[in-house]
Amino acid sequence: MRIDIITVLPELLESPFNHSILKRAKEKGLLEVNLINLREFSTSKQKQVDDYQYGGGAGMVMMCEPISNCIEHLKKDRTYDEIIYMTPDGELMNQKMMNTLSLRQNIIILCGHYKGIDERIRQLYITKEISIGDYVLSGGELAAAIFVDAVGRLLPGVLNDETSALFDSFQDDMLSPPVYTRPETFKELKVPEVLLSGHEKKINEWRHEQAIERTKLRRPDLLEE
Ligand code: 6GU
Secondary structure: OEEEEEEOOHHHHOOOOOOHHHHHHHHOOOOEEEEEEHHHHOOOOOOOOEEEOOOOOOOEEEOHHHHHHHHHHHHHHOOOOEEEEEEEEEEEOOHHHHHHHOOOOEEEEEEOEOOOEOHHHHHHOOOEEEEOOOOOOOEOHHHHHHHHHHHHOOOOOOOOOOOOHHHOOOOOOOOOOOOOOOOOEEOOEEOOHHHHOOOHHHHHHHHHHHHHHHHHHHOHHHHHO
8 A cells, every 4th residue: 555645744744654563564565655745846936835715714724736736746656546635524534444445555645734725625636534533633644644553554464463453442343352461460450360261262252241341331332333
């Protein structure tokens, strides 16, 4: 998978993909992340990318031309399966969406800033709009980083048995059961007996029950779906 991220703050995204699982994904050639500085596609001398909004009101709007120039430039080299705009008024990100998008080959992610982007860019180019939650960030970059992490770890070959995505929270619309490691007793708290039993069937049953219990308590909305 190749992800091209269009941003006015490439520095903000230089580190997040160079550690742990995503680093391995890149080293294995399974994931390529490119940062594109939107300012380089501005046609003005001052490298302007935003302007006052028509109709008045506080807050700048990201202009059409630099974004259009940038996307057209990228499209010369390859076709994109998806051009995603990260925005608080987009569709709420969830695991199902990540599973689907992890099957794409080439993706552009456009990070919004200020009051957002000119509506015509959304009409002309954007194929999907994603929000990471009901709160407002100062820009789409950190949301884009979350997207790349969530999708990158699902690419075939990225995770091994130890880190398998099969049993993730949300993968079956359920939260994960509690987990324990050594020591057996910590500050008088014991690891549940069944996990020490070596009885695989009982352990799996216990984990399943705990997952249901935890989901009922914390996220009953997941069970209703
Ligand atoms: Cl994708 N962008 C911004 N700026 N704020 C957000 C968001 C995205 N998702 C939730 N809040």
